[in-house]
Amino acid sequence: MRNAVALNELIHRTYMKLDKKQAIARRNQQLGGAVLGVNNTHFAVLNKNRNIWWFDLPITRLQVGQYEWMHLLLHTPESDELLHLKITTVFMRDHLEGVVVRNAGKRKSTVSLELSADKDSFLKDMRPNGANLSFATFLQK
Secondary structure, three states: OHHHHHHHHHHHHHOOOOOHHHHHHHHHHHHOOOOOOOOOEEEEEOEOOOOEEEEEEEHHHHOOOOOOEEEEEEEEOOOOEEEEEEEEHHHHHHOHHHOEEEOOOOOOOEEEEEEEOOHHHOOEEOOOOOOOOEOHHHEOO
16 A cells, blocks of 8 residues: 555656646636736746756846736745745846846846755845845745
């Protein structure tokens, strides 16, 4: 019986893959409406080797007049946990000097974030050249 339970858990784990559309649908259902969409939401799966969620956020989405909020969905396949960060674009613009900007000044420049899943640095940006900004205050229930 124990082997059957272990096998069932192993099979169940392999099916906990979630893509961006599924994550948005799940979170919108929890919120009770269509709050998140493909344009205002970014999705990342936990990198187990480094214990981080990695995002490349287009700088154009941070510009004044684009979006007031940026939503980050962070998925942990092992537990099927889905975290939601709701970050103001004003915060991102105000802290651009504290994050890593890839291809700065070019057409496809992005803010690169590596958000930690470690307890002692939970939801802090761990990029080596960044200021270790914390995004924990943006975690939604």
